[in-house]
Amino acid sequence: MEWMAMANKLIRRTLLASGVKSETTRVNGTEVHYYRAERGGSGPPLFLVHGLGSSANAFFRTILPLAKKFRTVFAIDLPGNGFSPVPSGGPLTMRQQVELLVHFRRQVIAQKVFLVGNSLGGGMALNIAFHEPEGLEALGLVSPAGARVSDERFAALLKSFNVQNVKEARVLAHKLFAKPSLGMLLFADELRKMVSTETVQSIVREASPADLVSPGDVAKLTMPVLLIWGQREKLLPYEGLDFFRSCLPPHSEIHEVEHFGHMPQIEHPSHFVERVERFARNHRLVSA
DSSP states (O other), X not given: OXXXXXXXXXXXXXXXXXXXXXXXXXXXXXXXXXXEEOSSXXXXXXXXXXXXXXXXXXXXXXXXXXXXXXXXXXXXXXXXXXXXXXXXXXXXXHHHHHHHHHHHIIIIIOSOEEEEEETHHHHHHHHHHHHOGGGEEEEEEESOSOXXXXXXXXXXXXXXXXXOSHHHHHHHHHHHOSSOOHHHHHTHHHHHHHHTSHHHHHHHHHOOXXXXXXXXXXXXXXXXXXXXXXXXXXXXXXXXXXXXXXXSOTTOEEEEETTOOSOHHHHSHHHHHHHHHHHHHHTTSSOO
């Protein structure tokens, strides 16, 4: 039985029952699924991007609370993840996924956004900010990939996604979460399946140190920038935080949070929402 598929369907049904819209569209000829939520917020559209092997459901406990502050919240399933099918021509490269996100913002949202990305989604968000800054009101980076680290650390990071059995899946679970739930550990083979898809493995195979972001590009960011990094981060090398501390422009906010791991939107959704909202208030994106 595909437990993760069942869980994803249950999450979607729960969101739909709460008034969240589940929609599909075609972007650059590729079918994508996304959630759209409106709950009376006044801030700019909030665009949420998940990480490698994850899906929009990673934000399911934060979409509605955030919609009370931002007029529309969008959470996309990148192609080959969640409810977005693998494109007929095969998995997209990371560059193609970034291009798809750019076109999704232009075509579907059609406004400047507060772009928030987690993990690889954070790395993609950085690249969007470099190449289309005029499309962003603000940038949020949650345990973002992309920092320039040593070749050894980079290779170790990629190796984390080479999961062959349940034991290795449990090791990955401990890296992804500050404190993995009992269910995650019991059903660790579902995590193995998630990171063993061709969509994930094609990204892992193609990744190289050349994909890491330039310190100069990071330093030139002009929009408000929020960086959230957990003190219990165990997947990304800690030197990644050092990289962003040294390269982000002075107007950035860096929140190093004691109890956060790699995916705080799942483990600590209310505290995650609080950090995002506080940043938005500080930069007058939302009212107090």
